[in-house]
Amino acid sequence: MRCNYCGAEVKEGMKYCPGCGKEIQQGKGSSDHGSGTIFQPGEEQKREQETPITPRSPQKPPKNKKTKKKRKKAPIILTLVLVVILAAGGAALTFYVKSPARKIVSRISKGDYSDIEQLYKNDVKDHVIQEMLLDKLAEKVVYTGPIDAYFDYKLGTLEYRSVRFDTEVLDIPNFQGNAAVNYTDAETPWTRIIEHKWFEFGKDADGNDLPKTVISREYSSEWKLGDEPYYPVNDAKNGALYEKYKELAKKEEKVIFGGRLGEYKYYDMDAVIASALELVKKEL
Helix, strand or coil: CCCCCCEECCCCCCCCCCCCCCCCCCCCCCCEEEEEEEEECCCHHHHHHHCCCCCCCCCCCCHHHHHHHHHHHHHHHHHHHHHHHHHHHHHHHHHHHHCCCHHHHHHCCCCCCCCHHHHHHCCCCCCHHHHHHHHCCCCCEEEHHHHHHHHCCCCCCEEEEEEEEEEEEEEECCCCCCEEEECCCCCCCEEEEEEHHEEEEECCCCCCCCEEEEEEEEEECCCCECCCCCCCCCCHHHHHHHHHHHHHCCCCCCCCCCHHHHHCCCCCHHHHHHHHHHHHHCCC
């Protein structure tokens, strides 16, 4: 007999297989032996022929479920991004087609300038369209705003001084008898007081005296981006930055930069009028 487990020859009466050491339990011509039996010589070949051998395929490493999920998510995310982009583009196109700006551009391209000025004031906020309108409305534009703001602060921000006003109504016909009085001493916190009625000679539209008066105290204040600028800061750092903006301004053939902010220069009223007259002579 042979051991069905290891195939070693087993003599009758043996309790253990000499090949594998498994216990042998005697039976009817065969004995259970672990997972097999002991059988008579000649039966081994027969059993091998009858029992099909199923080859075992090598085990594949377990798949990473997270990686699979990520791969599934990637096309979904890409699809969503494309949908959002297309939707945004469609909305922008719809807005442009229906916007007042498109109507204005269409009119200008056809040489129709009727009501352009009114449309410019009421409907257009886009600065590109505004510049296009200004180019069509005039051969040259006089710009008196901050020169650095015109160029979107691309070289840096110039510094300015600003002012604030405290205004009050007084139950008296006259406070100081003049439109503006300046205060130059160090103790007074305001720089001037403006009494507005004296710009109109203290009379109403019918020429009657006004029983009350309105005054505004003007205070000098520090400036930050977003505040209204009034005066340039005359120092070396800001002067050097202005010179760079001035070079950019020279390339703007259709724009004239002027005034305290456009030329980054302090002007008294007489000086700015003289500068304007000189500019007119040059342009004409």
